[in-house]
Amino acid sequence: MAVLYHGNCHCGNYQFELSSPGEISSALTCPCSVCLKKGYLWLEVSSGNFQTTHDGRLTEYRTSSIQDKFCGQCGTGIVAEHLSGPLQGKILINGRTLREINPFQLAVNDEVSDKRAFGDNELRRALLPHNFSCHCGAVNAQLSLPVAHLDIREDNCSSCVRNAYIGVQPTKEQVAISGRGNTFEYRYGQKFTGLSHCITCGVLVYKTVYGPPITIFDRLPAEMRERALAVYYRNMSLQPLNVRTLDGIDTASLRIERNDEGTEGYELG
Numbered sequence: 001m002a003v004l005y006h007g008n009c010h011c012g013n014y015q016f017e018l019s020s021p022g023e024i025s026s027a028l029t030c031p032c033s034v035c036l037k038k039g040y041l042w043l044e045v046s047s048g049n050f051q052t053t054h055d056g057r058l059t060e061y062r063t064s065s066i067q068d069k070f071c072g073q074c075g076t077g078i079v080a081e082h083l084s085g086p087l088q089g090k091i092l093i094n095g096r097t098l099r100e101i102n103p104f105q106l107a108v109n110d111e112v113s114d115k116r117a118f119g120d121n122e123l124r125r126a127l128l129p130h131n132f133s134c135h136c137g138a139v140n141a142q143l144s145l146p147v148a149h150l151d152i153r154e155d156n157c158s159s160c161v162r163n164a165y166i167g168v169q170p171t172k173e174q175v176a177i178s179g180r181g182n183t184f185e186y187r188y189g190q191k192f193t194g195l196s197h198c199i200t201c202g203v204l205v206y207k208t209v210y211g212p213p214i215t216i217f218d219r220l221p222a223e224m225r226e227r228a229l230a231v232y233y234r235n236m237s238l239q240p241l242n243v244r245t246l247d248g249i250d251t252a253s254l255r256i257e258r259n260d261e262g263t264e265g266y267e268l269g
């Protein structure tokens with residue numbers, strides 16, 4: 001029996017419905033360099049079972065091997081067509097955008113993803129300083145210590161799930177960012193954090209911690225206030241980075257702490 005799924009980018013600028021012949025339980029991964037940086041979980045669709053319901057304009061990023069479309073407001077990747085390799089010619093929808101699906105519970109089928117089919121993705125050793133970069137190279141962050149020395153975390157809140165974000169939180173002193181001017185920033189909800197995506201390729205390389213307005217601590221009793229402020233200043237000193245964008249690393253080789261608690265109360269606005 002056909003099952004109807006609903007998908008959207010995080011900000012809701014682009015929305016669609018997908019009618020699947022049965023329940024979706026698996027997705028495809030692709031080892032091309034764009035799909036790795038964006039952590040795509042692909043579902044193959046045909047134009048007949050896919051319908052756009054809110055047609056916000058998508059930004060297109062095109063290389064010799066892929067035509068990738070993402071929301072230019074929130075950065076969520078939606079759809080791509082590969083121009084070479086085993087996925088060539090298929091219409092692929094990012095399964096991470098479907099509200100009815102928990103990507104942590106999808107079986108991943110990478111048998112079509114013969115790594116040798118892609119010349120641009122030979123895994124190298126990630127040398128120090130580590131370089132985190134978007135796909136087109138306009139945004140870079142250099143980390144001065146080995147990523148394995150940090151806690152590496154992945155959760156499936158509405159935002160991280162769509163960005164396939166795997167996070168580390170070094171301090172600002174340990175990171176040098178270049179190309180800030182080549183990003184657009186997305187902030188949502190309480191706006192305590194900003195997500196910086198490359199304007200050209202859409203890849204999320206780093207986040208910025210803004211925290212709550214410091215005046216909210218004025219209301220606390222003196223003793224609690226001191227503790228809360230210590231946490232606040234600690235958080236404000238951090239520079240979150242997206243490990244998926246670390247050049248030369250195979251995320252499968254990392255020890256990632258996964259938190260499968262799902263949504264934080266996100267509702268499509």
Ligand SMILES: [Zn+2]
Pocket residue numbers: 009010011012013014071072073074075076
């Ligand atoms: Zn959006």
Ligand SMILES: [Zn+2]
Pocket residue numbers: 030031032033034035036066082
């Ligand atoms: Zn790909």
Ligand SMILES: [Zn+2]
Pocket residue numbers: 134135136137138139198199200201202203
């Ligand atoms: Zn870029």
